[in-house]
Amino acid sequence: MGQLIDGEWHDVWYETKKTGGSFQRAEAKFRNWITADGSAGPSGHGGFAAQSGRYHLYISYACPWAHRTLIMRNLKELEDHISISVVHPDMLKDGWTFETDEHGATGDSLFGLPFARDIYLRAEPTMSGRVTVPILWDKQENTIVSNESSEIIRMFNSAFNEITGNSVDYWPEELHEAIEPINQRIYDTFNNGVYRSGFATSQTAYDTAVTALFETMDWLEDRLSNNRYLMGESVTEADIRLVPTLFRFDLVYHLHFKCNRARLIDYPNLWAYCREFFQMKGIADTLNFEHIVRHYHFSHESINPHRIIPINPIIDWSQPHGRG
Numbered sequence: 652m653g654q655l656i657d658g659e660w661h662d663v664w665y666e667t668k669k670t671g672g673s674f675q676r677a678e679a680k681f682r683n684w685i686t687a688d689g690s691a692g693p694s695g696h697g698g699f700a701a702q703s704g705r706y707h708l709y710i711s712y713a714c715p716w717a718h719r720t721l722i723m724r725n726l727k728e729l730e731d732h733i734s735i736s737v738v739h740p741d742m743l744k745d746g747w748t749f750e751t752d753e754h755g756a757t758g759d760s761l762f763g764l765p766f767a768r769d770i771y772l773r774a775e776p777t778m779s780g781r782v783t784v785p786i787l788w789d790k791q792e793n794t795i796v797s798n799e800s801s802e803i804i805r806m807f808n809s810a811f812n813e814i815t816g817n818s819v820d821y822w823p824e825e826l827h828e829a830i831e832p833i834n835q836r837i838y839d840t841f842n843n844g845v846y847r848s849g850f851a852t853s854q855t856a857y858d859t860a861v862t863a864l865f866e867t868m869d870w871l872e873d874r875l876s877n878n879r880y881l882m883g884e885s886v887t888e889a890d891i892r893l894v895p896t897l898f899r900f901d902l903v904y905h906l907h908f909k910c911n912r913a914r915l916i917d918y919p920n921l922w923a924y925c926r927e928f929f930q931m932k933g934i935a936d937t938l939n940f941e942h943i944v945r946h947y948h949f950s951h952e953s954i955n956p957h958r959i960i961p962i963n964p965i966i967d968w969s970q971p972h973g974r975g
């Protein structure tokens with residue numbers, strides 16, 4: 652995995668070397684918010700009003716962070732209002748590219764540029780730092796609104812309600828406080844925990860990450876034994892942030908990232924919950940298992956130097972889930 656850091660290209664070991672073998676994810680740089688009226692959001696500048704056709708989302712089908720934005724785009728019926736481009740699953744020395752393939756990599760449908768880094772450079776010609784997806788682009792201001800998925804899903808949750816007429820609220824006011832520690836634990840030990848396990852370059856860093864990860868899976872399994880969804884009776888952003896990691900677990904993280912104490916299918920509640928999401932309207936369309944399996948195994952040279960793509964078990968997502 653190679654990315655531009657301080658103007659130089661580095662593999663992921665560059666970062667783990669500095670931190671005693673433990674992977675640290677860099678903070679996203681662009682933190683503006685689309686709001687219904689263009690007023691400033693909790694961070695960044697104002698001026699990004701919700702308008703149909705004004706914004707474009709760059710995603711990777713492989714990436715779990717991009718996946719949550721794609722799920723929210725579908726659940727909030729934003730498909731006709733926010734266009735997308737899909738990067739190629741192979742992320743090598745040039746980072747994410749706009750090569751096309753027969754499995755859904757679209758190329759850059761806005762500018763026809765070759766690399767995702769070119770989008771960043773277009774927004775900020777002197778840019779240094781990591782080139783990540785998702786990227787939310789403003790066609791009017793010709794800049795990046797945000798490259799932070801947790802914030803993009805909150806914008807999608809409410810900013811376009813008047814345009815779409817969809818007012819389903821996945822971050823309801825009364826849950827703001829309760830949802831935060833749930834999100835935080837799932838982010839630290841699970842969404843990012845799989846990466847901390849897989850990218851660890853010391854035994855201690857790996858042991859720490861993987862132990863916390865399975866403690867969280869046990870806790871989630873228990874929580875879902877008496878809760879329909881993470882926060883109770885309704886789907887919230889906490890679920891939308893969790894499921895992308897679950898969908899990738901048995902096919903990628905279990906083997907490639909050595910999260911192999913157990914598989915998702917060994918947890919009856921989590922497995923049924925994940926199948927329920929797969930079968931929910933709008934979710935299966937966001938899943939591209941070819942890109943998911945290809946990306947990780949092909950791109951992470953330090954983990955899989957021969958780029959062998961495993962022949963995986965067939966997972967029956969359509970099996971009845973028996974929930975609710």
Ligand SMILES: N[C@@H](CCC(=O)N[C@@H](CS)C(=O)NCC(=O)O)C(=O)O
Nearest residue numbers: 654679714715716783784798799800
């Ligand atoms: N904070 C970002 C993280 C996004 C992220 O790390 N995306 C990965 C893909 S899964 C990426 O583009 N990585 C490239 C790199 O780190 O070099 C978010 O949640 O939006």
